[in-house]
Amino acid sequence: MSLRQSIGFAGFQGDSWSVPIGRSSRNGSIGIAVVMLVFLFAGPNLRADDLLDRAQSHFGIVPAPDATLVSSAKVELGRALFWDTQISMGGQVSCGSCHLPESGGADPRRFSKRSKGDLTKRNSQTVFNAAYQDELRWLADRPSLQVQASGSLTGSLGHDDEESAEARLVELGYATQLKNVFGDGDDASLTDQFGRAVAAYEKTLTTPADFDRYLSGDENALKTTPRKGLGLFMDIGCVDCHSGLLLGGQQMSVFGVFGDYWTATGSTKVDEGLYAKTKQPEDRYRFRVPMLRNITATAPYFHDGSVDDLSQAVRVMAKVQLDRTLTNSECDAIVQFLNSLTGEVPRNFSPPGGE
Numbered sequence: 001m002s003l004r005q006s007i008g009f010a011g012f013q014g015d016s017w018s019v020p021i022g023r024s025s026r027n028g029s030i031g032i033a034v035v036m037l038v039f040l041f042a043g044p045n046l047r048a049d050d051l052l053d054r055a056q057s058h059f060g061i062v063p064a065p066d067a068t069l070v071s072s073a074k075v076e077l078g079r080a081l082f083w084d085t086q087i088s089m090g091g092q093v094s095c096g097s098c099h100l101p102e103s104g105g106a107d108p109r110r111f112s113k114r115s116k117g118d119l120t121k122r123n124s125q126t127v128f129n130a131a132y133q134d135e136l137r138w139l140a141d142r143p144s145l146q147v148q149a150s151g152s153l154t155g156s157l158g159h160d161d162e163e164s165a166e167a168r169l170v171e172l173g174y175a176t177q178l179k180n181v182f183g184d185g186d187d188a189s190l191t192d193q194f195g196r197a198v199a200a201y202e203k204t205l206t207t208p209a210d211f212d213r214y215l216s217g218d219e220n221a222l223k224t225t226p227r228k229g230l231g232l233f234m235d236i237g238c239v240d241c242h243s244g245l246l247l248g249g250q251q252m253s254v255f256g257v258f259g260d261y262w263t264a265t266g267s268t269k270v271d272e273g274l275y276a277k278t279k280q281p282e283d284r285y286r287f288r289v290p291m292l293r294n295i296t297a298t299a300p301y302f303h304d305g306s307v308d309d310l311s312q313a314v315r316v317m318a319k320v321q322l323d324r325t326l327t328n329s330e331c332d333a334i335v336q337f338l339n340s341l342t343g344e345v346p347r348n349f350s351p352p353g354g355e
């Protein structure tokens, strides 16, 4: 199991868009002269430029939702499916029961209640921007949004098998609607089509934030303290794991590089992570590095929701991943930086007709 280091949209990172001076001048002496002039005349601003430049080389800009896609029939159908509790076995639970707007697309409960009444094994993650990850969930064990969504029918939505799920989709009239959207010639199963429509909806759930305005060159989008936090985030090594468009979602890592994570988090149960699946010693306590987009809204934190407070989660990370104790002002600056990653809840993240 390996997550690809660079993802499809890596083009957003650095070279392909907005070219600040330091970056445009790779070739040729004119470029070097420009850099020298900037160095001579920009004075104290140089440090700020440097911060932006470094940030642009590690992170990327989340695009705004595409309005044409949002209003397309396929996305609207996916939206209806996402929010309809009738689809679940007991008629009580929808995707939206565990992925809530007021919790940044995640669940405020440590573990979520599945249709059958039992609890999920791990904490619910946000669906916002999830489309930009190659592999999903804490163990990176779902290869696409479509597979994840189809799988939920017999997972948290409680159906015993695909036939039961498909019978429900037929009964509710969704079979016809899916056929209308995908066309008569499409011979994929109903559960696959369900997954495709829901995935199309999820792809529209992107949340550009202040940090994206900063990355696109508006340095005023981040105030002094969050900028300091951004600098720390890169300097002390958070960025080694949390990088890319989403500041995470690209690789697996051991949780607790410098000590048992559960002593830091107070977790009551020890989850062995990927090891439970592979039985490979190096996979013990290995989880997917989660994205940090909208992190201020998605408490509680970690795979078991063991930490409620973001400052505390940041301290835990610094301690067990980097062997570092943060001062209060360092921790505060990092949290203020993380705050700049929270965007607006997408307007179509609600049941159809509610907008």
Ligand code: HEC
Residues within 6 Å of the ligand: 082, 093, 094, 095, 096, 097, 098, 099, 112, 113, 114, 115, 120, 121, 122, 123, 124, 125, 126, 127, 130, 133, 135, 136, 137, 138, 139, 145, 148, 149, 150, 152, 153, 156, 157, 198
């Ligand atoms: C009972 C609660 C519950 C329901 C219902 C539910 N989810 Fe989730 N969802 C979770 C939990 C918990 C996780 C994390 C699971 C894990 O990693 O082990 C998750 C993970 C995900 C992820 C992965 C996010 C990431 O960053 O990797 C996506 C996408 C997702 N759910 C979409 C959906 C969709 C679409 C539906 C409906 C078809 C749905 N969920 C129904 C609780 C739920």
Ligand code: HEC
Residues within 6 Å of the ligand: 233, 236, 237, 238, 239, 240, 241, 242, 252, 253, 254, 255, 257, 287, 288, 289, 290, 291, 292, 295, 298, 300, 301, 302, 303, 304, 313, 314, 317, 318, 321, 322, 334
């Ligand atoms: C060696 C890799 C690594 C480094 C370095 C690292 N992290 Fe993490 N981070 C992870 C992993 C893995 C998790 C998931 C842990 C779990 O819950 O299983 C995580 C989880 C988090 C979470 C909780 C996310 C959520 O959705 O619950 C936050 C917040 C976070 N990291 C911030 C930071 C900050 C800030 C730094 C720097 C001080 C940092 N991380 C350094 C790998 C890393």
